[in-house]
Amino acid sequence: MALRTRRHGAATGAPDGSRRRRLPMRLLLPVLVLVALMAMLMLRGYVHNEILADHRIQPEAASDRVPEKILDGGPVIDTRGGRTGSLRVPDHRLVLTFDDGPDPTWTPKVLDVLKKHHAHAVFFVTGSMTSRYPELVKRMVDEGHEVGLHTFNHPDLSYQSKKRIDWELSQNQLAITGAAGVRTSLFRPPYSSFADAMDNKSWPVTEYIGSRGYITVVNNTDSEDWKKPGVDEIIRRATPHGGKGAIVLMHDSGGDRHQTVQALDRFLPELQERGYRFDNLTEALGAPSALTPVAGADLWKGKAWVLLVRAADDITGVLVVGLAVTGTLVIGRFVLMLLLSGVHARRVRRKNFSWGPPVTEPVSVLVPAYNEAKCIENTVRSLMASEHPIEVIVVDDGSTDGTARIVEAMGLPNVRVVRQLNAGKPAALNRGLANARHDLVVMMDGDTVFEPATVRELVQPFGDPRVGAVAGNAKVGNRDSLIGAWQHIEYVMGFNLDRRMYDILRCMPTIPGAVGAFRRSALEPIGGMSDDTLAEDTDVTMALHRNGWRVVYAENARAWTEAPESVQQLWSQRYRWSYGTMQAIWKHRRALVERGPSGRFGRVGLPFVSLFMVVAPLLAPLIDVFLLYGLIFGPTQKTVVAWLGVLAIQAVCAAYAFRLDRERMTHLISLPLQQILYRQLMYVVLLQSWITALTGGRLRWQKLRRTGAVEAPGGPVPRQRTRSSSDRRPVA
Structure with missing residues (x-):
């Protein structure tokens, strides 16, 4: 620390012009520091769903404008390029899907169980959690799992404008790119359910999502693990009947998921013994991978985003201390x-x-x-x-x-x-x-x-x-x-x-x-x-x-x-x-x-x-x-x-x-x-x-x-x- 001074007598030698030139700098540096700290705090608030968060949930509406083949169809909905179709998972194929992650506590445990039993899954991650824990998303991709968009801040998209929907998708995609170097074509809307629950509010959103190049994936088997009903009940609800294939909904974030992890460790070997295979979505459908490698400027923008979020979290942590x-x-x-x-x-x-x-x-x-x-x-x-x-x-x-x-x-x-x-x-x-x-x-x-x-x-x-x-x-x-x-x-x-x-x-x-x-x-x-x-x-x-x-x-x-x-x-x-x-x-x-x-x-x-x-x-x-x-x-x-x-x-x-x-x-x-x-x-x-x-x-x-x-x-x-x-x- 260099600490030096001059006597006040020397002040008379300073021309007025030089003092005027120095004045903005003495204000500029402190203001820049304060603005930078506030910007980091704002970024942290955005990533932690404290800014721009919208927790409204649309009540059920009529479904008379939803095509019958969607209501009666499978959980994979394709509206790309003006199409209106859906797909089902073949028999004895299960696609485990995990929403709302990644979570620093429970996602690694879920990944460990999947790896232990040689199973693949699809993780529908939010941009906010991906930005904070990018290493977990990279691990998902490295271990053969697929990732899908689940929006950035987890709002009900039926309340949002198209501009906000585009923002949620692009920011979610940016976070995934920065974390794992890939883009995904899979999307699951927050608060989604079965295909037959599609209504006049959610269907226009699904059509718009398809116009942006994404496949919407809902589910047809809900474990309801978020209710914490007990391990046995989670297994019972997640098991399809008659050897049919299914997309199973589970969660690796959003609260205490120890029952989910315990249920998964029993569910996988039990159904594998019954002839089921646990694949990611494109494996189960025999389709090309939903993940595309990203290079060039898009990759570096993603990495810069993740770096900024990490810096904001670290700086905010220091600020809290x-x-x-x-x-x-x-x-x-x-x-x-x-x-x-x-x-x-x-x-x-x-x-x-x-x-x-x-x-x-x-x-x-x-x-x-x-x-x-x-x-x-x-x-x-x-x-x-x-x-x-x-x-x-x-x-x-x-x-x-x-x-x-x-x-x-x-x-x-x-x-x-x-x-x-x-x-x-x-x-x-x-x-x-x-x-x-x-x-x-x-x-x-x-x-x-x-x-x-x-x-x-x-x-x-x-x-x-x-x-x-x-x-x-x-x-x-x-x-x-x-x-x-x-x-x-x-x-x-x-x-x-x-x-x-x-x-x-x-x-x-x-x-x-x-x-x-x-x-x-x-x-x-x-x-x-x-x-x-x-x-x-x-x-x-x-x-x-x-x-x-x-x-x-x-x-x-x-x-x-x-x-x-x-x-x-x-x-x-x-x-x-x-x-x-x-x-x-x-x-x-x-x-x-x-x-x-x-x-x-x-x-x-x-x-x-x-x-x-x-x-x-x-x-x-x-x-x-x-x-x-x-x-x-x-x-x-x-x-x-x-x-x-x-x-x-x-x-x-x-x-x-x-x-x-x-x-x-x-x-x-x-x-x-x-x-x-x-x-x-x-x-x-x-x-x-x-x-x-x-x-x-x-x-x-x-x-x-x-x-x-x-x-x-x-x-x-x-x-x-x-x-x-x-x-x-x-x-x-």
């Missing part, structure tokens, strides 16, 4: 979140809970800023209202919109501006670290607003000397729009509930860039903030774990951030997050085999992050794919109930998360729509991230457009007195 894995992961994660987040809340809210001695020492707050002119004033003024002693260092990372000048013009005490050429957020944070005066360092984004108590709450866990970093509680400030409300739900439920769980498990994967605190003494040994990945916050958190530091969550350290307000911006942000997380996991993969205190993250944290943040979200679309499939093709009611059950579980988790965070429940009204629309976008983003990672693609930092509309609860921070220009010198 993936769905089971996804369901297990999703439910397991929900259970863990509900249990452990409750434990976390009860622990930190106890009256006697303490991280250690109160932390009152001053803190350095680092604000990396790149073109944050619309937000930076709100950000800095919110810090000036802090209840904890702080110094503020705004690192201007080569902004072109006057961000640094805005901060300098504010003339606020304990606020310094550090300018540097554009080098990316990690470099800006490291520059801030180099200029910080204090050991405790808070990092935030240039578009984020702190509450007065945020810094104080954020640094209290440092009373425990084992704590190296603290994650704060990031909140969506612009939650009034629909896309903002969806992100608000995600932040409260997906991020903060997760952080409570990971805190208890002692494997917090990410300190949010919007609100996090670090010991400088913990950062320096690992080289500060790394630019190896696009998720520098996840990267540094994993590095701290590997160095033996604890990383915890401070629920009351609230920060209000401006979430993306358009699909394009949201896509860019989440694409970077997803890809950066994969990079960080790959970078710290050796943690899996490390021992000692630092090995806990590798044994617990890294597998959890990989499963819950990468694998499970990647597989989660299967839930919606199968939902869509079930709604369209059934079972619709069970599908809806199952989906509503999953939604109910998510709603419970979301409501619990909102209760823990003391948030209003009104935003949860949009939860069902979020599950239908918002999640799909996240799926495609993650899939694109996987494709980028596996192909070694490069991803640029992408600057999101901000509005500066986010303020801390309670309104804007009051403006401070402007200091003289002599006090507003930028730090070099």
Whole structure:
């Protein structure tokens, strides 16, 4: 897996035209993968009689338009070339016919019994079963049996149009060709009976089938083995009277056929001793074989069809396993979140809970800023209202919109501006670290607003000397729009509930860039903030774990951030997050085999992050794919109930998360729509991230457009007195 990145500063060198050329590809690849999976699922549904299946059966009708010689004739009906005739099997000749196969369990047993007693038969196979088990049809032909068409999906053809009949025949023939390399001229309609049961509904179908070059084969002896009447009764019903020949109807599929197999093993030797021969149809009639070898393009089309069906079955099998894995992961994660987040809340809210001695020492707050002119004033003024002693260092990372000048013009005490050429957020944070005066360092984004108590709450866990970093509680400030409300739900439920769980498990994967605190003494040994990945916050958190530091969550350290307000911006942000997380996991993969205190993250944290943040979200679309499939093709009611059950579980988790965070429940009204629309976008983003990672693609930092509309609860921070220009010198 090649995982590479470029700094956001390099984005300025990309011409607009090249970005436009890349845009379709990033959408095309994920969409193609999803379309291919859906196509495989549709093919599997068609072959398994879940799509285009028609289970209607025509009731008996009048037979006054059926020729008498057909009603009184034999079970082999020939209407080819305008003929109207029928044939009977000669005396002491039995043609065993088996319908509805091949079946992977019972057909081999039937073939074994036939081979044991040197008997031949005719198997009227459906295209759907032949496509799934082609090796059994090939075995039939190789062992001297004949095969005939029994349609593809087993519908009653008297209900079908000529176009549908042609489709059933051609697809059935295609499957047989792909399986055994032959074509057949034999046909048996589904739900057929004796010749004298032909009526005004089925006779036109028989005539049409003949016009297509097929001989219709019904039966004149029915074992009724599908009723499972017992071995003796099956033998009795299958035995003709007076040494007459017969076409005997049996089944090698459609259910439990152990009675058929047992009856066959007795029936064959008993009637052979009575002088009967068991031949295939053309042997019994002394006619040329009904099977014709196929070569050239038709053969390869058949083989391609069988290959596609096999691939669809295999892929669908994998998808079903993936769905089971996804369901297990999703439910397991929900259970863990509900249990452990409750434990976390009860622990930190106890009256006697303490991280250690109160932390009152001053803190350095680092604000990396790149073109944050619309937000930076709100950000800095919110810090000036802090209840904890702080110094503020705004690192201007080569902004072109006057961000640094805005901060300098504010003339606020304990606020310094550090300018540097554009080098990316990690470099800006490291520059801030180099200029910080204090050991405790808070990092935030240039578009984020702190509450007065945020810094104080954020640094209290440092009373425990084992704590190296603290994650704060990031909140969506612009939650009034629909896309903002969806992100608000995600932040409260997906991020903060997760952080409570990971805190208890002692494997917090990410300190949010919007609100996090670090010991400088913990950062320096690992080289500060790394630019190896696009998720520098996840990267540094994993590095701290590997160095033996604890990383915890401070629920009351609230920060209000401006979430993306358009699909394009949201896509860019989440694409970077997803890809950066994969990079960080790959970078710290050796943690899996490390021992000692630092090995806990590798044994617990890294597998959890990989499963819950990468694998499970990647597989989660299967839930919606199968939902869509079930709604369209059934079972619709069970599908809806199952989906509503999953939604109910998510709603419970979301409501619990909102209760823990003391948030209003009104935003949860949009939860069902979020599950239908918002999640799909996240799926495609993650899939694109996987494709980028596996192909070694490069991803640029992408600057999101901000509005500066986010303020801390309670309104804007009051403006401070402007200091003289002599006090507003930028730090070099």
